[in-house]
Amino acid sequence: MRWRLSPGTEIDGFTLLEHLGTGGMAQLWAVTREGDPTPLVMKIPLLVDSDDPLPIVCFETEQMIMPRLSGVHVPRFVATGPLEPMPYIVMERIPGESLKKHLDAVPLPWPEVVTIGAKVAHALHDLHRQHVIHLDVKPSNVMIRETGEAVLIDYGFARHERLPDLLAEEFREPFGTTPYMAPEQVLQDRADPRSDLFALGVMLYFFVTGKRPFGNPRGGQIRRRLWRDPVPPRALAPDCPPWLQEVILRCLEVDPQDRYATAALLALDLENPAHVKLTERAARLERDGGVKTFRRWLKARKAQPLEAPNIAGQLSRAPIVLVAIDLSSGAEDLAEAQRLMIGRILSIEGEARIACVNVLKTSRIAVDILEDEEGRSLHVQRLVQLRHWGAALDIPSERISYSVLEAPDPAAALVDYARRNNVDHIVIGARASSALRRYLGSVSSQVVAEAPCSVTVVRTPRDRRMGDISGEFA
């Protein structure tokens, strides 16, 4: 059935207002519904005059996945209509343009690229936590809200780990946008959330250098990225700092194992350049030589698509663990007990990233004196102590970071840090319960009550004994 679509046409209670554009597989209309003041957009797949089943399957995929997504990083789903008589999806209209608008302005100043990259990484982590891999991350599929958050649009190629993957079952060819497609996607593996990190790496590379790392290949040329590494960004854009090259090239690793384990870890590095551990990647100024490339080519010949998706598993293998450490004197036994606990967590979760945090409590009203009598910064002293605490853990420096927060309300500061950095687990020490502590309230109980993630409260062996004796179980 062919529908004449024009402004004023009504479809299931939605009135078409303005034709916003037509993409490869769908047209977009601004629509309105009586009694609904929010701006809406209707996506209508182009199914007419086509023997190609791809637009239908992409539409079905979006129809399955979109209603299940929530949060600020996705467009709010409103309604959908079946293939007959008229397929459509109505969703919230995100004002503004996609990142595509930057395409004419590349290369962009690198600090701007870092800001964009961190926003997109946060959005991807939120999506992955909802069991979805996007699989078509590119500038035209990222919008930025007026409030600053990145929004990922277009779920036609996406994969939901708990729903049938209609694309994989219908077709035997790789999907995605060729310049951005991860090597494993080329091999038709649609199961790895780290594919989205590769695509984001391509985007960052493109924005920083003005060139696409793998060009715009067609046909069999797509496979080249399995063995041919891109020209290092600093060779094209000398002002790109080494740490940013490190981050970008890590995203572009052929083997997903060599990339960031999660988008949250990528966001953490983009927002904390000082934490980025520089490797040989940061210093590289030319592409790998023939021997190395040839070895990768040999490996690529044997590469096979893999396993069933395990997005939740991948995320949980590399959790961000915040350990909140009290550095005051008399708390040494508690800090030791926390180190034991972190050691246990590390022995189970091999890729865990540890964020050691101490809060320097500031006064709400008075001007704080943040130096001791000898003029040494308390902040720096705390940092030194934190590093000393962490050194005994014996894990690679890129997997542990140290931060001293200055705040009047330590619990609120910890909870806020956890929220901003996608922390999965907080480990915090606590003293045994006492009448006074119950009256004053403790930092740990406030963190337990307000944290957005799991919290482990650690007590010392001595306090555990005292609790037994007094019969208190706090």
Place this chain on the structure above:
Amino acid sequence: MLIALLTDIHGNREALSACLAHTRLIGVDRLIFLGDFVGYGADPAWVVDQVRGLVDKGAVALLGNHDAAIDGSDEDMNSVAREAIRWTRNQLGLEQRRFLADLPLIHEEGSVLYVHANGYAPRNWDYMSGPMEAIRHFSRVDAHITFCGHVHVPMLYHMSTTAKVGAFSPVGDNDIPLLPSRTWLAVIGAVGQPRDGVPAANYAVFDTARQTLRYLRVPYDNATAARKVREAGLPEKLALRLEEGR
């Protein structure tokens, strides 16, 4: 409306009780039983009485191959199943046997088909055990959605507008949209004798308004069910299956 789909109870009182309690907990509106009420388990009479009572209150119950074998031939069955059927015959009274014998093979509501084994030849008990079998079903059955049991392991097959068939192994507690653009064959796992390595009972809930299907697992007292199988003198293998879920 929420429709609970329960199949392959096989005389397992503990598993059926747990599933029925669960349906009440989540507020299911309607029960549809896809057959095989007896065979294998130690409480066939109790199960038949329960289901009869529920059918009187509006539930739908369909015929399974084990139910048909009570008053029919058991020659096609393997030795363990045959031994269980012969034991079961002695446990059932005339009324209970008549109830089983009178069960219908299929039930249709609009474009939704309910059946024990398959939609194209319900009485030959062909198993929908893989994509090839699903293709056979899709090529001969018009229903938009078909629910069946018989295989004991949950699986969801679907066919696209271009007749490509996909298979999906469902994970629990998850609403799967049965899109109107596809044809669906949902194999519901067994209540009373799970075989996918998980001892918990299977059933599923179909939300007719939202057109979504949710596969559920309900842990039950399988140790008691297994003990009763042994006490009844039924084959040891049947008790082990309940303990291990395979």
